Amino acid sequence: MSHVKNVAIVGATGTIGSYIVAELLKAGKHQITAVTRQDSNAIIPNGVNVVKVDYTNHSSLVAALRGQDVLVITMSVKAPKESQIQLIDAAADAGVRWILPNEWGLDKANEPFADAALLGPPSRAVRNHIEERGVSDWVGVVCGFWYDFSLGGSPARYGFDFNDRSVLFFDNGTQPINTTTFPQVGRAVARLLDLPTTKGKEGMASLADFRNNYLYISSFCVSQKDMLESVLRVTDTRMDDWAVRHEDSAELYAQGLRMMKEGNMVGFIQAMYVRTFFPNDDGNFGKTRGLHNELLGLPVEDIDEFTRLAITRKDDKY
Structure with missing residues (x-):
């Protein structure tokens, strides 16, 4: 069974990203790369590679993501709206297989609810763009x-x-x-990325189970x-x-x-x-969709x- 190895994360020192990085480091099963802006002064934890990029330079982003199996995007709501699309396009050109977009939070699969909660259209556009590029698959994390x-x-x-x-x-x-909680999100992502990428033994969970779909945790x-x-x-x-x-x-x-x-x-x-x-x-x-807490331990x-x-x-x- 194959597993993802190389994980790039945008926002590695942010509120969500820092917990994801901490849990990935604790597990010790992945090579982690923090993708940061050239002018960033963020202090990156030991054991994490750092690549500084120019978001206005597509080639810079592609070079940073080449060889990565997974791109995890944790961006501030104040980040420029085009930044996520720029990352997705670069990931496609770099051949990144999996993307966890900035999908943290509410159940976007419930489209009437997501639209009423004012988050549906922008997140739907991002997911559609990933699928339209036809290279990467996405996994959204629903955590409330x-x-x-x-x-x-x-x-x-x-x-x-x-x-x-x-x-x-x-x-x-x-x-x-x-x-x-933030720690639970970090654990969930680390354990998701520890799953085999394809189906193995009968009943064994895999990353493929969540291809272009959602992980539900609470x-x-x-x-x-x-x-x-x-x-x-x-x-x-x-x-x-x-x-x-x-x-x-x-x-x-x-x-x-x-x-x-x-x-x-x-x-x-x-x-x-x-x-x-x-x-x-x-x-x-948890009532309407069910949770993956037990599956992830x-x-x-x-x-x-x-x-x-x-x-x-x-x-x-x-």
Whole structure:
């Protein structure tokens, strides 16, 4: 059975990429190359090759990706929109067989939901472009929103404000969604890339099983009320210590869209998050799609551990 060996990653020191690199290094089964901009001063971990590229120079990108089996793209939402297409074109010309595009998060296979959550069209265009080039296959990682990032910081995410001990429940706060920690995403990618590329023994999973398809993983399937119960345990507080209010999710979603039209991008965050909590299980992909946690041997995590981490993010900006 063949396995991928050479893995190039864009965003190796970023929020998601750093965890993926750490898990790949821990496994010790791949040659890892960090693809960075020429002016980058990022400190790359020992054991990772570094190739600096000029995104405006196609030949530079192709040279960086030649000989790679996998390209993992983890880019900031602030990155130029054309950067991912430039990487995909270079990967095709370099003969890269597998691409994990910037597909982290919501279930884009549920197209009506993805479109309503404002992420469908751009991600669909990227996947279509990979397929149209006809060289690489893609694997999307569906992990939901990241738990500690979304619970902490902006109340426009999971509704919590730790500075004033308040929480806004969408509807009654009982709609469960899948949400994942950064370490779990790193483990999932490392274990995915450790699978054989083609079918072997009967019943054995392979990378080919996910060809032009999605990997579904999750740390927790929880509602806002479940999150609050974890918060109460971690902070040693009671319900009486918290100001809890309820608002209709459909109205909050519409409000977020209006805010976007007025140029307030907090509305984008609000609309995207609230739409995930609609009472129809769009955000509960473990129920509607099933999970690959067991297939990858992912551990069961302690939600309270990551709730503590979330609270340290209470002053994060949007």
